Amino acid sequence: MNKKRYLLLLYCLLITMLTGCWDNVPIEDRGFVIGSAIDLKDGKVDGNYDLTLTNQFVVPPGLNSPMNGGSGGKAFMNLSGSGDSVFAIDQEMASLTSKMPFFEHLKLLVVSDELLETPHLFADVLDVFVRDKEMRRGVKVVAAKGEAKDILGIQPENEQLPAVYINNLLEVSMKKTNLFKPMHVGDIHQMLLTNSSFIIPYVIAAKNKVDYKGGAIFHGYEDKLVGFLDEKEMTALNLVNGDTHGGTITFTYDGDLITFKINNAKSDVKLDTKDPESINITVDIGVEGGIAEVFGNKNLNNSQTLSEIEKEISKQIETMTGQTIARTQKEMNADIFAFDQKLNERHYHTWQKIKDNWDHGENLFAKSNIRVNAKAHVRTAGASEKVEGNRKE
Numbered sequence: 324m325n326k327k328r329y330l331l332l333l334y335c336l337l338i339t340m341l342t343g344c345w346d347n348v349p350i351e352d353r354g355f356v357i358g359s360a361i362d363l364k365d366g367k368v369d370g371n372y373d374l375t376l377t378n379q380f381v382v383p384p385g386l387n388s389p390m391n392g393g394s395g396g397k398a399f400m401n402l403s404g405s406g407d408s409v410f411a412i413d414q415e416m417a418s419l420t421s422k423m424p425f426f427e428h429l430k431l432l433v434v435s436d437e438l439l440e441t442p443h444l445f446a447d448v449l450d451v452f453v454r455d456k457e458m459r460r461g462v463k464v465v466a467a468k469g470e471a472k473d474i475l476g477i478q479p480e481n482e483q484l485p486a487v488y489i490n491n492l493l494e495v496s497m498k499k500t501n502l503f504k505p506m507h508v509g510d511i512h513q514m515l516l517t518n519s520s521f522i523i524p525y526v527i528a529a530k531n532k533v534d535y536k537g538g539a540i541f542h543g544y545e546d547k548l549v550g551f552l553d554e555k556e557m558t559a560l561n562l563v564n565g566d567t568h569g570g571t572i573t574f575t576y577d578g579d580l581i582t583f584k585i586n587n588a589k590s591d592v593k594l595d596t597k598d599p600e601s602i603n604i605t606v607d608i609g610v611e612g613g614i615a616e617v618f619g620n621k622n623l624n625n626s627q628t629l630s631e632i633e634k635e636i637s638k639q640i641e642t643m644t645g646q647t648i649a650r651t652q653k654e655m656n657a658d659i660f661a662f663d664q665k666l667n668e669r670h671y672h673t674w675q676k677i678k679d680n681w682d683h684g685e686n687l688f689a690k691s692n693i694r695v696n697a698k699a700h701v702r703t704a705g706a707s708e709k710v711e712g713n714r715k716e
Contacts, residue, residue, distance in 0.1 A: 354422030355381045357399075358486025360433040360471035361448050363441060364405050371407035372444060377472040378402055378416060378424060379486050386483060398483035401475050409451045426457040430490040432464045432508065433471040436525075439539065439548035446515050446546055453512050460509030463493055466523045466539040466548070473528040480531055489533055493524065504561075518543040519664070520657040520682065522560065525551060542657045544683040550655040552647070558585075559647035562608050562640060563660050563695070565590030571615065574639045576632055579619030583636050586612040586702070592665055596673045604662060604693045608640060613703035623704035633699045640697035652689045658682045662691075 358379035365373040378401070385398035402419055404412040417423045432452060439445050452458045467474050475485050482488035493505045506523050514521045522538040538552040538560070552560060561567035565588060572583045588610045595603035614623060614632075623629055651657055663681055666674040682688040 353425040354378075354416070354420050355428050356424050356426050357381055357428055357484060358431040358433070358475050358489075359426075359429060360435075360467070360475050361409065361438060362435045362471050363438040363444070372441070373405060373407060374409065374412070374438075374448065375403055375405045375472065376409055376412040377475055378413070379475045379484070380420065380422075380424075381428075381484065399485065401472070403472060409448055410455075413451075426455065427459065429459065429462050431486045432462050433467050433474045433526075434464065434523075435467050435469065435471040436539065436548060438471075439466055439523075439541065442545065442547040445541070445548075449508065449511065449515070452508050458508070460507060460512070462508045463490060463505045464508060464511055464523060465489070465493070465506075466525045468525065468527040468536055474526060474533060477528050477533060478531050489526075492533060504566075514541075514543055515546075519661075520544075520659050522552065522557075522659055540651070540655055540657050540659060542655070542682070549657055550651075555643060556647045556650070559640075559644040560659060562588050562610070562697075563590055563606055563644050563648065565608070572636060572639050572643075574635060576635050577619075577621070579617065579621055581614060581618070581621075581632065582616040583699070583701070584612050584615040585610055592662070594662075594666060594669060596666070596670045599673055599677050600687065600690065602666075602687065602691045604691055606644070606693065606695045608644070608695060608697045610636070610640060610697065610699045611702055612699070614701060629701055629704065633701055636699035636701070637697040640699065641695050644695045644697070645693075648693050648695070652691070652693070656682050656686050656689050658688045662688070 356378045360377040360379075362375040362377075363372060364375045380400045380402065382396070382398055382400050385396045400420075402416055404415050404419070406412045406415070413424050434445065434448070438448070452462065453460075465474070474489065477485050477488075479485060479488040482491070504524075506521065511521065511523075520543040521541055523541060525536045525539040526533045527536050535554070536551070537554055538557050539548055540550045540552065541547070542549045558567070558570045558572070561570065562585075567585060567588045570585045572585065574581060574583070588608060590609075591607045593605040593607070595605075617623070621628060623632070648660070651659060658681065663674075663678070666681075667678075677687055680687050
């Protein structure tokens with residue numbers, strides 16, 4: 324009896340040692356993709372859109388410099404394929420590289436503005452990036468002016484991999500200016516599920532670098548790109564949302580140019596839903612920061628002068644945010660300020676009555692009365708009163 328138990332135990336151990344992953348792929352057979360770009364090649368063909376997918380593969384030998392014994396060649400290779408299915412194009416690329424595309428290290432997805440402007444197409448092409456088990460919901464998404472594949476074709480001077488360069492640029496930009504918050508696949512998926520409008524960083528390929536053009540507004544209900552915001556309007560958006568810890572406001576005071584650096588900003592949104600057909604929204608914005616630059620000979624240590632500058636900054640914030648809100652109401656009718664979410668949270672029953680007519684249908688968002696009140700505080704005026712002495716006329 325003991326011998327039978329021993330043999331059974333030995334048999335189980337042998338079976339365990341012989342098992343392995345049925346779908347295991349040797350690392351040398353994997354094609355590591357770190358960036359993908361999707362363009363609209365042509366219109367509908369047999370009822371489906373003709374797409375172009377460009378994948379950026381890492382070429383390991385090129386990652387080493389010639390001094391370290393590397394080949395000195397490119398560290399990446401961009402391959403493009405066309406078809407009506409993103410997944411099918413990926414599978415075909417295996418025959419072009421002799422390696423199976425592997426997406427667990429994907430950092431960036433670039434989508435052309437032409438594709439985004441086509442109703443419902445963005446949600447369709449994003450499906451594979453949400454559904455595939457290799458994909459990560461933290462992949463950053465940017466919109467490209469012109470062809471998306473051009474973004475992956477730039478040659479940055481200080482980085483061997485364009486996709487890594489753009490990924491790092493997004494992170495640095497967020498920390499330094501707080502204007503362009505990266506949008507991730509997971510964030511966009513959630514927005515699409517709730518028909519909410521959102522902003523995607525908008526970029527353009529410029530020789531050896533990528534330039535920011537602002538933000539691309541994607542209308543959640545219409546499921547397409549409806550407009551753009553420039554950098555100043557992006558600052559206004561962040562101030563209304565109250566989630567900014569950076570950015571600048573440049574204005575003229577008493578004939579001199581002054582730059583105010585935003586260190587912190589908070590916003591408080593009040594909703595009056597007594598008349599659901601004409602909702603009153605009040606946004607109170609509090610901003611703290613310092614004077615970063617002054618052209619002229621102002622004495623910023625003077626309390627009266629400083630108080631007047633704070634009033635001017637407050638006025639500038641009210642103007643820029645008011646204009647941005649009005650433009651999104653009249654031109655794009657897209658609630659990118661999350662007012663819909665606040666209505667759902669604070670006035671649930673009212674929201675259930677109007678949600679089908681908020682930024683579509685009767686367009687109650689466009690009919691809402693939105694007012695902004697701003698209060699700026701200059702905490703620091705600089706380490707020096709002025710650079711040069713009094714000017715002599």
